[in-house]
Amino acid sequence: MSQSDKVPRRIESVRRAAESGALDDAERLCRELIDGCPAGAAAHAEASVALADILLRKGDAAAAFKAAHQAASSGAPALDVLSVLAPAAIATDARHEAGQCMAQFQRLAPQQQARILMYWAERLEDLYMFAHAASVLQPLADSPQADYDVLVFQAQLLLKAHRADAADAPLARAVRMDPERVGAHLARVRQRIQLGRIEDAVASALAVLARDAASTPAAAMLSEIAPERLPEAAVAALEATLDDADADLESRAAAGLAMGRLLETRGDHERAFDAFAAGNRALKRRAARRGHDYDHESVEASVDALQKTFLDRIDATGDDGIGLAFIVGMPRSGTTLLDRILAAHRQVVSVGEHAMMPAIAERAGTECGDSRQFEAGLAASADRWRSQYLSSLPHKPGADRMIVDKLPLNFWNVGLIARLFPRAVIIHACRDPRDVGLSSFRLRFPDAFRYVNDFNDFAHYYAQHSRLMAHWLTVVPGSILRIDYEQVVDSIEPSVRRLLDACGLPWDPACLKFSENREAVYTLSMGQVRRELYRDATRRWRRYGDRLADLERALEDSGVELPPA
Structure with missing residues (x-):
């Protein structure tokens, strides 16, 4: 297989690694590809855009900003550069570049704007710029054709941005749009905890668990405020998740921490510790995959x-x-x-x-x-x-x-x-x-x-x-x-x-x-x-x-x- 035939496969490997959360692996593959391609080659430009995306996901805005400029110098498509440069410019307070990005954005077609706004919001969330991310989504949330997932995502960002009251509007609209989906109901549990409406939060979490006893997010939030009120069916589901070696790391972590808090209330501290330890092992593995190891x-x-x-x-x-x-x-x-x-x-x-x-x-x-x-x-x-x-x-x-x-x-x-x-x-x-x-x-x-x-x-x-x-x-x-x-x-x-x-x-x-x-x-x-x-x-x-x-x-x-x- 020729070198040119290998490039698309290596780019696809980068994408798979990034989407799976293996960000260190994705960054390494990207840099190897960039080092192996001549500047100005299409593969060099594509890998530079991918590198900027990975660095944004890792929360390194300064390095992403540099990689985005490298992508532009390599001849990457303007739309690809715009996607990664704007959030990096916002995060690094590079106002000139951010202004240029906004001017370019205004010239895009509505469908292109919608895709880019979602991407920007996701990357700004990775950079812990929750208020900015929520603001980026506002045009999509205000649209008469607003998508349920957009409304719930905006509400989650507002909660992370410490604006619990502002989350009311998108959550209410999402619930009216589809009362059966649980995403908005889960966000309401978190909102009510933040607002101090603990009994309302408990009631909301129990309502979600009544529909789906295996909802790990609902059980985890309930365990934070009233672990003794976890239904037995939800407890059984947590235990099954914790014992499932194939469960995703985030779910295993949430199940372990929730079970630990429940067992504490029952005075079973040895088993509580084991559950906490299992949850933390999952979190440590997840952090390592995302390049978030602790560096002494x-x-x-x-x-x-x-x-x-x-x-x-x-x-x-x-x-x-x-x-x-x-x-x-x-x-x-x-x-x-x-x-x-x-x-x-x-x-x-x-x-x-x-x-x-x-x-x-x-x-x-x-x-x-x-x-x-x-x-x-x-x-x-x-x-x-x-x-x-x-x-x-x-x-x-x-x-x-x-x-x-x-x-x-x-x-x-x-x-x-x-x-x-x-x-x-x-x-x-x-x-x-x-x-x-x-x-x-x-x-x-x-x-x-x-x-x-x-x-x-x-x-x-x-x-x-x-x-x-x-x-x-x-x-x-x-x-x-x-x-x-x-x-x-x-x-x-x-x-x-x-x-x-x-x-x-x-x-x-x-x-x-x-x-x-x-x-x-x-x-x-x-x-x-x-x-x-x-x-x-x-x-x-x-x-x-x-x-x-x-x-x-x-x-x-x-x-x-x-x-x-």
């Missing part, structure tokens, strides 16, 4: 670079940041609890897990590892970055209104926050690392959280988090308030008073009744924070006995100090 060296390098970028003590001078509070820490360390406590105060507005600060950190090059380079960029752009952050908030912070940003992973950005907003309050949520690890093991995280499905990976990430937070304490001494989850649970009022004092807020007894706050919640704790403060989440790790020995050993080997048992 990369995480350590990021911490090293930040320590070099922020070498010197940061002095809190100026008034920037008055009325801002950032809650940081490991996910599952109690950040949502602290956020809900503060949000119950009459002068506080929470923006939840706000994504703007990480975006600014990327633009600022905080991981450059060169303090002089960073400071030069800061001198030129600090006002613009402050303005970008403040304009992304729903209200202006100030002495009479506090805005709370509770993105846990902003622990990476404490130095930048202190430089841009020296008067901001930084609250570090802490919890027994064994409970953080177990809690992470029990839940389905997005793929971006690469450390949660393996105790060794978790212990390493926790240790790097602790190393970085120790550095921030030397850089901004006296500016970080530590709040321990166990102290809040054991005696809430003293902790609440410390929180309010640090934020400069007057006492408000409503903060003690945070569970009565009916605002939407979009974190993995969305079910728990609707309950009054409960103690069964503290020291939960003890119930698992020897099953958590591997976690304790991994934490100790990573240098994490464990509280007394």
Whole structure:
């Protein structure tokens, strides 16, 4: 077979690998094909477009942007380049290229526009740009001939974009269009959980399971809020999925985590652990296939670079940041609890897990590892970055209104926050690392959280988090308030008073009744924070006995100090 005959087969192999989720394999095949073809050849152009698509699916917008330009230089069809360049340009804030893409898009036929809009929405979802993806779908959703799947997809994107109320319209239309299909009903379960309508969510999940006891998504969502109410037929279906070696990895993972939560409520912690472990093994395999393996060296390098970028003590001078509070820490360390406590105060507005600060950190090059380079960029752009952050908030912070940003992973950005907003309050949520690890093991995280499905990976990430937070304490001494989850649970009022004092807020007894706050919640704790403060989440790790020995050993080997048992 000639080389030219092999090219179409290799392109097809790339497509199959990408569609199956084996993104690392697809990228490798693509790069081999590009390296083996002369620039300007049709195969080189086609492989470059495919590479840009794969990189978008992997969430690497900058690399996809470069590959899209390479495809254009290789003579790829303009429509193919448009498809991959636009989402990459939007994600990298390349406004000139994005504008050119929109102008080209307007000249397309309606059917071409519809196909491209769906593709853009899917790739923007891969890039975690959910609000942008939902907006891209709006012309299709507004059409009198709107497709059921488009409406449900838009609603799912709106839920991921923390716009639960906005999901009402597309969901209602989808249900009217086809009441028997379950897609819209499943999305409604998630919407009602986010809005705190727990009984409605339970009723919706049970209604789906009454139609199809084998609906793993419905059973998984019900297990998050009321595992004890799972019907026996649904439990049997979960067990069958978990035992089916041919079931897809996502279904096996969901079944394992749901069964684990159910068995916990029955006090069967040994079997619960086995179910959680099976679910996490499936997730780890899925992540590996999609190129989302946890990289120990990369995480350590990021911490090293930040320590070099922020070498010197940061002095809190100026008034920037008055009325801002950032809650940081490991996910599952109690950040949502602290956020809900503060949000119950009459002068506080929470923006939840706000994504703007990480975006600014990327633009600022905080991981450059060169303090002089960073400071030069800061001198030129600090006002613009402050303005970008403040304009992304729903209200202006100030002495009479506090805005709370509770993105846990902003622990990476404490130095930048202190430089841009020296008067901001930084609250570090802490919890027994064994409970953080177990809690992470029990839940389905997005793929971006690469450390949660393996105790060794978790212990390493926790240790790097602790190393970085120790550095921030030397850089901004006296500016970080530590709040321990166990102290809040054991005696809430003293902790609440410390929180309010640090934020400069007057006492408000409503903060003690945070569970009565009916605002939407979009974190993995969305079910728990609707309950009054409960103690069964503290020291939960003890119930698992020897099953958590591997976690304790991994934490100790990573240098994490464990509280007394």
